[in-house]
Amino acid sequence: MAPVVNSVTPNQGSSAGGTSVTISGTGFIGSTAARFGGTPAAGFVLVSNTKITAISPPGVGTVNVTVTGPTGGSTQSIPYTYVNAPAPVIAALVPNTGQETGGTIVTITGSGFTGATQVRFGELTSTFTMISGSQLTATAPAAGAGPVLVTVTTPAGTSNPAPFCYFAATAPVVTDIDPSQGPLAGGNTVTITGSGFTGATQVRFGGLTSTFTVISGSQVNATAPGGSGTVPITVVTPGGSSTGDVFYDYVAAPVIVSLNPSEGPSFGGNSVTIVGTDFTHVTDVFFGASPAPFSIVSDTQIVATPPAGAGTVVVTIASAGGPSSPGAPYTYL
Structure with missing residues (x-):
């Protein structure tokens, strides 16, 4: 049976070619080529019986994407449009590292981001927000520790890859606080030192949450809430929670x-x-x-x-x- 093409994603790309296109359909096992109009794809990978990834060749106008199998080519008219615009370019990722649990907000700067349809961290897609044609923010998905390549795709094509490294998620550790005492009404600033504070989502004084600012991976400044007695200090990050071995004393005014x-x-x-x-x-x-x-x-x-x-x-x-x-x-x- 000849292969059947149902859709191509994205269905637009740069007239210079080089866009990574996912071709979806059936009967792809044994396929040997994908064509954009009469031109073979610049790259062709058979992923499964229902999926092929291909790199668009240079072209103009709107052409039909076809797949050639052992018994012939697909006959469906699945259009792909060449647009006369430069492919996006990534200049920088800030930050370019994050925990393997995901959730790191990454600012991507460069050019040609207008109309972006996809941001990928390796093979994983990311949620993202378009800021301008030269900047967008993306949320790193969860992945295993190690490096991946980040790309931005627009109708004009897919950007150059930029490296992003996932590191193993570890729970934060609180080693000291200064001061370790404060008034019952709270409101004083407490400097918390330790490690693993990057990406902190919560600071607790006992069971009470605190407003806080992450200064670095080893320092957080928190505003003590009102309370009483002796309570453990806990810092929470995507990697887990500190063990609460450091305590803060609420002291009554003399x-x-x-x-x-x-x-x-x-x-x-x-x-x-x-x-x-x-x-x-x-x-x-x-x-x-x-x-x-x-x-x-x-x-x-x-x-x-x-x-x-x-x-x-x-x-x-x-x-x-x-x-x-x-x-x-x-x-x-």
């Missing part, structure tokens, strides 16, 4: 209840006991605007040494949980 004594000499130097709550993570003590040396006795008591001063000032303390509110008055004699 509260000052009393000062003993609440007055002292103008030259300072005496000891003042500050009584209150949530003092464990205190970082600074101030008498007015002046810092004072101090020691943390317990979560409810601090001993501070006032600096020299005059009049009545407000004593405040600062901690990872934020500043104390309100402060307490201290009078210089």
Whole structure:
């Protein structure tokens, strides 16, 4: 039985030839040639009984595509149109690597992309968005680790191939965070360091998601959401999730209840006991605007040494949980 051609994809290409065309039909086993009008294809690969890939030869106008088999040629009139336009050209892929799980957004720059009908990563087709005749973005499909060739196809033909390399997907690893403590209300910026952060899709503080920015494959800056207690930090990428072995502490703001004594000499130097709550993570003590040396006795008591001063000032303390509110008055004699 003679082969039967049902369709050709794409059905247009450059008058200079060189377009990769998929010919679909039946009865292709044993076929020896494909023709564009009266001209043999520049390349011919028998894929299966229903599929052939051929490279269009140079030509003009609209011609019929036929396949020649052992018992004769196909007789259907399946048109292919030559267009007088340059084939697309790929100049660069950014990025030119991505995880084998796919999903990497690749910006393709070059020329002749207007009317693009297909973007391929190796043998796999990709979803893509046309930005302009010189730029489009494509989503890398999932594939095995290793290099593939990316091509763009338009009615004028198929572009030169550009290399893209898939690397094995690995789960991210969080090794450190700075700071590791913050206020219950959240809102502070936490720098997360580790590896495998490229393409991160989520950062979690315990069960709460965070807004974040990927700085590099080894650093993410995240804004802590409001929370409480000690929670694990988790980074999620297409390669998996980190194990949550690094923790972040939510700290309550300190509260000052009393000062003993609440007055002292103008030259300072005496000891003042500050009584209150949530003092464990205190970082600074101030008498007015002046810092004072101090020691943390317990979560409810601090001993501070006032600096020299005059009049009545407000004593405040600062901690990872934020500043104390309100402060307490201290009078210089």
